[in-house]
Amino acid sequence: MHLSPYVPFYFWMPAMQFILDIHGYILDVNEFAARYLGYRRDELIGQSALVIVHPDDKAKVTKQLSELLHCQLGEMHSLEFKKVKKNGDIVYVQENMYRMATEDGNTIFLVSCHNISAEKKAKELLSGQKKILELVAKEMPLSYILAEIARTVEAIRPRILCSILLLNDETKRLYHGAAPSLPQEYVEAINGCSVGPDVGSCGTAAHRQELVIVSDIETDPLWRHYKEAALKHGLRSCWSLPIFSATNKRVLGTFGIYRREVCVPQEEDLEVIYTFSALAGLAIEQAQTKSDLQESRQHYQSLFEYNKDAVFSLHLDGTFFAVNRAAAQMTGYPRHELLKITLHDLVVPDDLPKTLEVLIDTAKGYSRHLDFRLRHKNGSMLYINATPVPIWVNKHVIGVSIIAKDVTERVERDKRVQQLAYYDPLTGLANRRLFYQTVEKAISEAKRHRKTVALLYMDIDRFKYVNDSLGHNIGDRVLQTISLLIKERVAQKGTVARMSGDEFTVVLPNLNYQHEAIDVVKNILRAFQEPVRIDELDLFLTSSIGIAFYPHHSDDVDTLVQYADMAMYEVKRKGKNDYFVYEPRLLEQKLPNLMLLSDLHKSIQNNELSVAYQPIVNVKTKKVQAMETLIRWHHPVHGAVPPGQFISLAEETGFIVSMGEWVLRQACEQHKMWREMGLPSVRMAVNISVKELLDPHFAKRIEWILMEKQLSPNALELEITESMMIYNESVILTNLTRLKEMGVRLAIDDFGTGYSSLAYLKRLEVDTVKIDQSFIADCPHSYYGSVITNTIISLAHHLGMNVIAEGVEHPEQLRYLEEKGCQEAQGYLFSVPLRAEEATRLLLHGIRHLK
Numbered sequence: 001m002h003l004s005p006y007v008p009f010y011f012w013m014p015a016m017q018f019i020l021d022i023h024g025y026i027l028d029v030n031e032f033a034a035r036y037l038g039y040r041r042d043e044l045i046g047q048s049a050l051v052i053v054h055p056d057d058k059a060k061v062t063k064q065l066s067e068l069l070h071c072q073l074g075e076m077h078s079l080e081f082k083k084v085k086k087n088g089d090i091v092y093v094q095e096n097m098y099r100m101a102t103e104d105g106n107t108i109f110l111v112s113c114h115n116i117s118a119e120k121k122a123k124e125l126l127s128g129q130k131k132i133l134e135l136v137a138k139e140m141p142l143s144y145i146l147a148e149i150a151r152t153v154e155a156i157r158p159r160i161l162c163s164i165l166l167l168n169d170e171t172k173r174l175y176h177g178a179a180p181s182l183p184q185e186y187v188e189a190i191n192g193c194s195v196g197p198d199v200g201s202c203g204t205a206a207h208r209q210e211l212v213i214v215s216d217i218e219t220d221p222l223w224r225h226y227k228e229a230a231l232k233h234g235l236r237s238c239w240s241l242p243i244f245s246a247t248n249k250r251v252l253g254t255f256g257i258y259r260r261e262v263c264v265p266q267e268e269d270l271e272v273i274y275t276f277s278a279l280a281g282l283a284i285e286q287a288q289t290k291s292d293l294q295e296s297r298q299h300y301q302s303l304f305e306y307n308k309d310a311v312f313s314l315h316l317d318g319t320f321f322a323v324n325r326a327a328a329q330m331t332g333y334p335r336h337e338l339l340k341i342t343l344h345d346l347v348v349p350d351d352l353p354k355t356l357e358v359l360i361d362t363a364k365g366y367s368r369h370l371d372f373r374l375r376h377k378n379g380s381m382l383y384i385n386a387t388p389v390p391i392w393v394n395k396h397v398i399g400v401s402i403i404a405k406d407v408t409e410r411v412e413r414d415k416r417v418q419q420l421a422y423y424d425p426l427t428g429l430a431n432r433r434l435f436y437q438t439v440e441k442a443i444s445e446a447k448r449h450r451k452t453v454a455l456l457y458m459d460i461d462r463f464k465y466v467n468d469s470l471g472h473n474i475g476d477r478v479l480q481t482i483s484l485l486i487k488e489r490v491a492q493k494g495t496v497a498r499m500s501g502d503e504f505t506v507v508l509p510n511l512n513y514q515h516e517a518i519d520v521v522k523n524i525l526r527a528f529q530e531p532v533r534i535d536e537l538d539l540f541l542t543s544s545i546g547i548a549f550y551p552h553h554s555d556d557v558d559t560l561v562q563y564a565d566m567a568m569y570e571v572k573r574k575g576k577n578d579y580f581v582y583e584p585r586l587l588e589q590k591l592p593n594l595m596l597l598s599d600l601h602k603s604i605q606n607n608e609l610s611v612a613y614q615p616i617v618n619v620k621t622k623k624v625q626a627m628e629t630l631i632r633w634h635h636p637v638h639g640a641v642p643p644g645q646f647i648s649l650a651e652e653t654g655f656i657v658s659m660g661e662w663v664l665r666q667a668c669e670q671h672k673m674w675r676e677m678g679l680p681s682v683r684m685a686v687n688i689s690v691k692e693l694l695d696p697h698f699a700k701r702i703e704w705i706l707m708e709k710q711l712s713p714n715a716l717e718l719e720i721t722e723s724m725m726i727y728n729e730s731v732i733l734t735n736l737t738r739l740k741e742m743g744v745r746l747a748i749d750d751f752g753t754g755y756s757s758l759a760y761l762k763r764l765e766v767d768t769v770k771i772d773q774s775f776i777a778d779c780p781h782s783y784y785g786s787v788i789t790n791t792i793i794s795l796a797h798h799l800g801m802n803v804i805a806e807g808v809e810h811p812e813q814l815r816y817l818e819e820k821g822c823q824e825a826q827g828y829l830f831s832v833p834l835r836a837e838e839a840t841r842l843l844l845h846g847i848r849h850l851k
Contacts, residue, residue: 364397699739
């Protein structure tokens with residue numbers, strides 16, 4: 001058998017490489033693959049390739065080999081499946097297979113495998129976490145959640161058996177919570193085991209409050225009282241981690257992992273144990289909290305001396321005539337002191353009016369719950385949830401009893417949640433939502449006191465270069481440093497917020513004169529005269545700051561933000577590193593666009609928008625393969641508005657999201673009409689923007705539309721621009737990954753003109769790249785255009801992707817593309833964008849002038 005002279009180099013690659021005969025037997029294997037799978041090369045050579053394939057996947061691998069026999073030489077086929085090492089470990093691989101012919105005419109298969117286990121495990125881990133969190137959110141029964149946790153862990157790490165035990169605080173024993181795969185006899189044997197220094201792995205872990213690893217149950221002294229039961233059922237090792245509560249780190253139980261062989265946990269095992277023990281703690285704590293709340297409601301129904309909740313009984317004048325022991329403990333006052341003071345002395349003054357109002361209503365027979373704050377004797381503040389009830393004597397209300405519960409811990413927890421809702425997680429500054437609320441409050445107070453409010457809008461000049469050159473990690477640290485710097489310079493004069501990216505805002509309330517704000521701005525700019533130091537790196541940065549004032553410029557928050565933003569861009573236009581106070585002329589310059597923007601928001605309702613379809617043609621057959629959907633706007637006054645003008649406006653304001661969904665629905669509906677007419681099936685190509693991809697629900701919305709329009713996902717191809725890849729946002733990657741999982745095709749538009757990342761092309765499994773028309777325009781006469789075009793076509797072919805050339809206008813360009821193997825093309829040579837009825841005729845009759 002004679003192979004290509006390059007095969008030896010191919011075999012030295014750090015990847016698993018195989019050569020198979022037509023029956024799937026291994027003719028050769030490289031050293032890397034044999035060693036990684038735990039074999040010697042001679043042990044594998046001559047064996048069926050199925051010997052290292054997981055039983056679950058042997059059928060689809062056999063099918064793939066069979067299909068390769070009918071493929072063209074050199075054509076690549078990819079498949080994901082599980083291989084099995086010699087020691088039984090499972091490896092997830094992506095296998096690329098090529099059919100080749102040797103010099104003596106024999107057919108062989110070249111196989112290259114890449115280990116994707118880490119990616120698979122990460123997906124399984126995230127999926128498992130999401131599933132458990134959804135069960136917790138739905139308040140499913142604790143036993144069901146714990147059993148699902150155990151089953152999920154066992155699915156992720158198939159060779160382990162999971163056990164969850166719950167700690168009873170009163171008996172200090174561990175009781176069965178979940179163990180779906182352990183023998184019932186063994187579960188009963190360990191049920192109720194005590195917590196102590198030598199009680200197996202679980203009892204010891206609960207006692208030590210740390211991870212306990214026992215690699216050999218038979219020899220470890222911790223198991224001397226329990227090893228008989230374990231060994232009887234083939235359990236040889238056990239690792240146990242305490243389950244802690246999220247709030248006070250109290251031990252709630254244990255998370256036990258068993259193996260049927262002597263071993264210690266791998267890093268992947270520990271990651272799963274720590275992740276799902278935390279989820280178990282969350283579920284157990286929620287169940288206990290729910291139980292506690294139900295118990296509290298029962299306590300509220302009975303008012304007696306030893307009620308766990310505080311009970312205050314008041315005369316109608318607000319003086320106490322009875323309090324229970326819990327009330328004294330809650331407030332810190334002895335009973336005799338409480339009986340000498342009034343409600344006015346306990347309640348925080350700001351909460352007194354609403355408290356008195358509720359008590360007056362209660363005395364009239366209208367009882368309702370009440371939240372208020374009171375002062376403890378030591379001066380600390382407590383948050384109280386109370387239920388006032390009228391005290392009836394001889395059919396007359398003589399007073400009110402307040403059944404009160406200290407909810408300080410819950411309120412503080414809610415405050416932490418609010419922190420996440422109103423503060424930027426990276427810098428700790430106020431976020432956009434809190435900033436708008438702060439400005440509204442400042443304007444409201446300024447109206448009453450006839451004061452001035454300043455709004456500053458600033459960003460860091462050329463900050464994009466920091467991220468592009470030094471990475472987002474350094475960029476984040478720079479933003480953290482700068483946020484502290486701005487906050488320090490603003491001090492107590494106002495509130496600093498992070499709007500997005502490197503954009504910050506400052507509201508300065510209660511000003512008497514505008515120059516007070518100018519002084520703060522100059523102070524901020526002076527801070528940028530010194531370099532920002534990150535480790536050993538000195539970065540010299542500058543800032544552009546725009547200023548708008550209430551009431552001088554506007555009394556509307558959105559308008560003030562817009563004006564300050566416009567002023568900031570005026571600074572950038574003039575050279576950056578300065579400030580500028582908004583002037584009306586800036587708005588006058590933008591007014592035409594603003595008026596157009598107002599009409600744009602009404603365009604869908606007024607049926608002013610339409611779509612046009614431009615065919616994408618097979619270069620060889622000249623048949624239409626796809627239709628790109630293009631939006632058009634016919635303004636009732638201005639006529640046809642160029643897409644380049646109104647699409648950028650839609651992007652700036654976020655209206656692009658609604659507009660994009662409308663276009664997508666139109667495309668899917670048109671495809672449905674063509675199908676019903678019996679026309680040839682074509683792909684529908686639709687452009688999407690980064691604003692759409694930043695919506696966490698974008699992929700789900702696409703799925704709904706496809707279901708509603710009964711459109712197969714592979715008939716839809718979404719086009720994203722190459723420059724979109726600079727937005728390394730997890731939500732974008734999640735949306736694109738989900739779309740690929742659904743079967744929707746992805747295309748990279750304007751390829752070669754923006755940010756390029758081959759890693760993203762492969763990671764997202766891009767189906768199509770579109771060569772930008774700027775490279776096609778001078779082909780084949782332009783050397784550089786031809787080289788770039790040819791390179792892109794070659795690259796796409798090697799990655800198994802489709803290639804579309806844009807802007808094809810001349811027959812010689814088409815001939816050149818056909819020679820270079822470009823599959824599809826688009827441009828005025830074939831057709832201008834067409835209305836739906838014209839596109840229908842084109843699909844019916846084909847492109848006649850090229851026949």
